[in-house]
Amino acid sequence: MAVSGWFGRKRKDGSPAEGVPDGIAVKCSSCSQILFVRDFERNQKVCTKCGHHHRLNAHERLEITVDEDSFEEIDAVLQSADPLLFPEYREKLHKAKNTSTSSEAVITGTATVEGFPVVIGIADFTFMGGSMGSVVGEKIARAIEVGIEKRFPVIMFTASGGARMQEGLLSLMQMAKTSAAVGRLGTNGIPFIVVLTDPTTGGTYASYSCLGDVILAEPGAIIGFAGRRVGNQEVGVKLPDNFQTSEFQLEHGMIDRIVPRKDLPLALKTLLEFFALSAVKESVIAGN
Numbered sequence: 001m002a003v004s005g006w007f008g009r010k011r012k013d014g015s016p017a018e019g020v021p022d023g024i025a026v027k028c029s030s031c032s033q034i035l036f037v038r039d040f041e042r043n044q045k046v047c048t049k050c051g052h053h054h055r056l057n058a059h060e061r062l063e064i065t066v067d068e069d070s071f072e073e074i075d076a077v078l079q080s081a082d083p084l085l086f087p088e089y090r091e092k093l094h095k096a097k098n099t100s101t102s103s104e105a106v107i108t109g110t111a112t113v114e115g116f117p118v119v120i121g122i123a124d125f126t127f128m129g130g131s132m133g134s135v136v137g138e139k140i141a142r143a144i145e146v147g148i149e150k151r152f153p154v155i156m157f158t159a160s161g162g163a164r165m166q167e168g169l170l171s172l173m174q175m176a177k178t179s180a181a182v183g184r185l186g187t188n189g190i191p192f193i194v195v196l197t198d199p200t201t202g203g204t205y206a207s208y209s210c211l212g213d214v215i216l217a218e219p220g221a222i223i224g225f226a227g228r229r230v231g232n233q234e235v236g237v238k239l240p241d242n243f244q245t246s247e248f249q250l251e252h253g254m255i256d257r258i259v260p261r262k263d264l265p266l267a268l269k270t271l272l273e274f275f276a277l278s279a280v281k282e283s284v285i286a287g288n
């Protein structure tokens with residue numbers, strides 16, 4: 001399993017990885033502890049003092065999730081258009097392509113995870129806040145179709161502020177499109193595993209993210225349709241401090257389990273083993 005490599009090295013343009021200042025130390029955004037960059041990256045950007053899980057970009061996530069050299073990206077060439085001629089959208093897209101490690105807010109492809117073939121999608125919050133526009137929805141729907149065709153389980157790592165407002169209704173349509181695609185997965189008996197990471201909100205939360213056969217989440221992630229601030233304003237009462245976090249969602253039966261980042265490979269392996277065995281069992285019962 002490829003855990004090392006990306007961590008500790010800089011981006012191709014020479015800038016440091018996201019969230020890490022160009023130096024030897026970084027401050028935890030939760031407890032303010034000063035951490036050596038080397039230790040911080042070795043610990044997969046989890047604070048060694050308080051355990052806060054800092055955000056990963058899609059390529060960092062990919063590197064700690066899939067088996068080495070197993071990832072084959074699909075639909076890498078799909079690029080967002082500007083269908084509504086929304087002011088400054090093209091400039092924002094151009095900037096995002098230059099500052100993010102991804103060419104859109106999700107990367108998708110086939111890979112093996114702990115030896116099991118899967119289709120995997122990883123949202124990239126560094127690209128316009130992981131917002132779901134037409135291309136993001138299309139890439140997720142197409143990835144799911146590949147899962148159905150190859151009969152591979154589909155794993156989605158989410159990280160998104162919601163629908164992409166610059167595409168208006170077209171981005172809201174992606175909620176229905178991705179949800180319908182997940183429905184086809186279910187009809188075809190293909191497992192769908194979702195891992196919610198910080199943050200997963202808005203239209204992304206209210207569509208495919210909530211439809212996993214198994215829904216895992218990283219500790220302390222903001223998860224919900226609207227955040228606590230919006231909730232406070234709308235409801236008019238002070239909401240609990242942990243409102244719309246992984247812990248709150250687990251407490252209220254919305255997710256299945258909170259899994260620390262270092263334990264995710266084992267959790268995924270366990271699930272993939274279970275689904276593989278179930279498929280064999282069903283095949284035997286069906287007499288195939």
Ligand SMILES: [Zn+2]
Pocket residue numbers: 028029030031032033047048049050051052
């Ligand atoms: Zn900390």
